[in-house]
Amino acid sequence: MRVERPEIIARATEHIPRMVALIQKLAEGGAAYQTEDGSWYFRLAAFPAYGKLSKKDLSGMQDGARVDLDEYEKDSARDFALWKAAKPGETFWETPIGRGRPGWHIECSAMAMEYLGDSFDLHAGGEDLMFPHHENEIAQSETATHKPFARHWMHVRFLLVDGRKMSKSEGNFFTLRDLLLKGYKASAIRLALVSVPYRHQLNFTFDGLAEATNAIDRLRTFHLRLTQGNFAAGSNPALQAAAQTAQSDYLAALSNDLNTAEARAPIFDLIRASNTAIDQGQLFRDDRDAILCVLASFDAVFDVIEDRDAEPTHRALEWAAQSGRLNEVAPELLARQALTDEAIDALVAERTAAKKHRNFSRADQIRNDLAQQGIVLEDSKDGVRWKRK
RNA sequence: GCAUCGGUGGCGAAGUGGCUAACGCGCAGGUCUGCAAAACCUGUAUACGCGGGUUCGAUCCCCGCCCGGUGCUCCA
Numbered sequence: 001m002r003v004e005r006p007e008i009i010a011r012a013t014e015h016i017p018r019m020v021a022l023i024q025k026l027a028e029g030g031a032a033y034q035t036e037d038g039s040w041y042f043r044l045a046a047f048p049a050y051g052k053l054s055k056k057d058l059s060g061m062q063d064g065a066r067v068d069l070d071e072y073e074k075d076s077a078r079d080f081a082l083w084k085a086a087k088p089g090e091t092f093w094e095t096p097i098g099r100g101r102p103g104w105h106i107e108c109s110a111m112a113m114e115y116l117g118d119s120f121d122l123h124a125g126g127e128d129l130m131f132p133h134h135e136n137e138i139a140q141s142e143t144a145t146h147k148p149f150a151r152h153w154m155h156v157r158f159l160l161v162d163g164r165k166m167s168k169s170e171g172n173f174f175t176l177r178d179l180l181l182k183g184y185k186a187s188a189i190r191l192a193l194v195s196v197p198y199r200h201q202l203n204f205t206f207d208g209l210a211e212a213t214n215a216i217d218r219l220r221t222f223h224l225r226l227t228q229g230n231f232a233a234g235s236n237p238a239l240q241a242a243a244q245t246a247q248s249d250y251l252a253a254l255s256n257d258l259n260t261a262e263a264r265a266p267i268f269d270l271i272r273a274s275n276t277a278i279d280q281g282q283l284f285r286d287d288r289d290a291i292l293c294v295l296a297s298f299d300a301v302f303d304v305i306e307d308r309d310a311e312p313t314h315r316a317l318e319w320a321a322q323s324g325r326l327n328e329v330a331p332e333l334l335a336r337q338a339l340t341d342e343a344i345d346a347l348v349a350e351r352t353a354a355k356k357h358r359n360f361s362r363a364d365q366i367r368n369d370l371a372q373q374g375i376v377l378e379d380s381k382d383g384v385r386w387k388r389k
Numbered sequence: 390g391c392a393u394c395g396g397u398g399g400c401g402a403a404g405u406g407g408c409u410a411a412c413g414c415g416c417a418g419g420u421c422u423g424c425a426a427a428a429c430c431u432g433u434a435u436a437c438g439c440g441g442g443u444u445c446g447a448u449c450c451c452c453g454c455c456c457g458g459u460g461c462u463c464c465a
Contacts, residue, residue, distance in 0.1 A: 211414045261403050265412040274429055378427050
């Protein structure tokens with residue numbers, strides 16, 4: 001899917017001392033306490049701002065009668081674990097605060113502070129983590145440092161599939177690999193997923209995928225038209241201005257809480273303006289260069305215009321071959337894979353020759369055959385362009 | 390039940406207290422083309438869930454209702 005690798009992949013097991021230090025600091029301030037079994041808990045009463053992220057008001061949630069019996073040792077039912085004492089048979093670390101393993105939340109605080117400092121700009125996560133995990137991270141971090149933890153939180157909403165939660169029992173569960181083997185391009189999946197801003201819920205459907213596929217077609221066709229066309233030297237002031245507007249509107253949309261839906265609009269606006277100009281012979285070399293720059297800037301984030309779809313599909317097919325599941329692969333996909341670029345070029349050349357001799361039936365036959373295999377031909381002043389559907 | 394997010398044209402989806410409510414996709418007609426494709430133009434008749442309220446004015450603010458998502462126990 002061409003998602004970038006993080007610069008740092010931190011492992012909790014490699015940061016135990018850091019976590020222990022954090023717990024000790026909390027204990028010194030009276031915000032952490034140890035129970036009889038050796039576990040450490042965070043005292044929620046030590047952090048009055050608790051609940052500020054998920055806007056929960058805990059004042060109405062008194063420690064009730066339904067507290068589990070095994071939690072009797074805690075001062076308050078809502079206090080959460082910082083460190084869990086080792087139980088027989090479990091792996092554990094031998095530390096100054098005892099034998100055991102870290103609680104869920106402390107590892108995130110410790111590692112975030114290790115690499116980003118006590119305060120940092122962005123903390124992201126799924127919407128399900130807002131409460132209690134991120135709330136607990138804030139509580140333990142800010143109590144320890146007396147500084148704001150993350151300045152901004154980005155919570156990604158879960159996607160729906162066909163209007164429902166994706167789950168195996170609903171029968172609407174599939175992996176990226178499944179989609180690739182059905183013949184969908186990686187870029188289409190990518191564009192479909194960002195067609196709704198991260199903050200909004202995305203309903204993932206096959207119609208949506210088909211739509212994204214078509215949108216990518218438009219982007220790529222236009223890109224080809226620019227890179228393969230011949231343009232006269234010079235520039236068109238109106239297009240230069242349009243390119244600049246598109247670029248700044250695009251960046252403004254992304255700056256606006258990563259509004260990916262809004263960010264697409266100026267790019268498509270520019271495409272229409274440019275196509276119109278090309279049709280009228282009013283697009284020149286300098287304009288082409290300026291517009292290609294805008295497209296590159298779009299692709300630096302969205303990464304769908306340049307066609308890199310072959311590799312993920314190949315990998316999926318290899319997997320299918322190795323696990324004996326080629327029979328589950330969409331037949332069109334297999335047919336498409338059979339054609340090499342060279343073979344296509346040869347057929348295109350044969351068709352051009354046939355056209356020259358006004359043998360249109362042979363020319364059309366070649367075009368139709370290729371279309372059957374997912375190759376689309378476009379005649380233009382500057383020669384024949386072809387693309388894989 | 391409580392909390393929270395959302396319900397915009399045929400579909401997806403931005404956005405705004407008042408100018409013709411972006412953009413994409415689809416469909417129909419037209420221009421171009423040997424025919425197509427691509428591209429462009431035009432259209433898709435009254436698109437802002439329902440009912441109140443605030444306001445000179447609400448799709449946007451407030452209240453209620455309906456529908457959908459998620460959280461509200463543990464574990465990571």
